[in-house]
Amino acid sequence: MNELFEEEFQFNQASRPNWEHGAAHRNLITGYLTELAESSGGRLCVLGAGNCNDLDLQKLSEVYSEIHLVDLDESALKYAVEFQSISENPAIHQHVLDLTGVGDSLAVFKSDHQGEDALQEIIDALSVSQADKLPGPFDVVCSTCILSQLILQVVHAVGETHPRFEELIVSVRGQHFRTALDLIGEGGAGLIVSDFVSSESAADLKDVPDFQFTQYLSQLLSSRNFFHGVHPGLLFAQLKGDSPLAKLVEDVEMLHPWRWNLGARQYAVAGLRFHRRNAE
Template sequence: MRKDLVDNNQKRNQQTASLTDSYQPHREMVMRLIEATFKDLSGPDSAELSSLVLLGAGNCLDVELPRLSELFQTIHLVDVDAEAISTASEASGVPGEKLRLHGPADIAEPLLSLTSRDFEPTEDNIEHCTFVLQQLASENGLADIPESDVVVSLCVFSQMLDSLRHVVAEDSPAFTNAVRSLRVGHLRRMLNMLRPGGVAIFVTDIVSSDTAPELKAATDDTIAATVKKLINERNFFSGTNPALVLEDLNMLSRLPGGPDTVHTIDPWLWQMADRTFAVYGLRIQKKPPIQEADEAQV
């Protein structure tokens, strides 16, 4: 992996490590989504589920590990920043055997090992460029994580897009395809980490007060309308438009291990020190096991 791209992520985590209080409403929202999914999957006796995967776990400020450890037997923390997940797991007080740390790990491999040469728009590079796009879009997940009940993507997608912009410029002919490949790959990898019938929760920041100062004045009641307006004005992070994510999920739903149902979760606000982000979520349930589907048709 490229040291500069890994360092960028580590630096951001170091800068946000002290923002526990500022993250509180965002954390509560993410926890609500995971706890509601736990209830859906665990049935009437609320039996503990086998495992949860947190992608982009970082400092774990957007989850409460002790609360989650009461719901899942094992929690996998995945991040390119090994130090952040290690520090967060120690600070959580959750028994070590419940937490499995996967870091440094590039969940969009080979993203963090790419260079601008990989996307050079020259005739003799087309074949290589196509190969790289296929790799980004592949479902090659992390080999050492067993199929899990729930996988959550914790605002890691926008960080992956940021790394991509260090490798391929926005005005390059390859940029749009690279963004789409990265997004499809991320969705496929989440689905691939799930057991049949499991649930992926895709949480992503879509725009910040850097380009949309009106977010600072937004409230829980106005944020959905504000985000809708910003999307119409094309003021959002390239690649995070929910309409395009839904299009990709629709395409993936034709595959055997694809989504069965997808629900959009309305945007909410995430305060990160003096910056405000709008965040939205998608709850994606993987198709159930084949035999269950067959029985249902009888």
């Protein structure tokens, strides 16, 4: 049993009964994806779909001809389609896979206290996009609150004090963006959604009024209170400026951050919306 994956399964199991709490978050993401369907339409792929508490699958199935849900956790996907009464809809496709391809190696690295060579192999493997494992290209690709989890697996496997920790995080983040982009067909669209801090380390997140929310988040970010590797500015930088991926995209837009209510805990969430450029 992969200990790192087991933590994901447990988190998904525990967060299942949050359909009601998550309504605002779900409506926002479903709304963004519905708008993108109007400009792009066709086939949607969701990375980190899990319980799908953040997707109204019935609404999305009215605007997309195919919806591909991707996650490590088969039971979460099964729960999602049954809970939303959409399991019989032929437009829904489930794909159970590790979106880094290195989850098992990370778990072995952790349990067997492996050395430098094993870590180098992991870093090398992270340079490979995982898009070939899915039936792309898609018209719209959405990554939904999975990136912080992918990075958390590195935190748990290697530890924050490891000399190559930062390099690993950069590799995981880079691979995830590369995979998402490789899955989008020319002219298609992407939506990367990432939680970046929670009320566990920022207790006022739950109570701060909407009009002070952005200012509050700026304070958190400047005091370095955010999850490893997912500072919204860093996410934006993946697709802007000198980044190797920047030339593949256009209309890159940082959405207004919002709150994701997960019952006992709340998260601040960043969103990036963009289009894949046509080849010249």
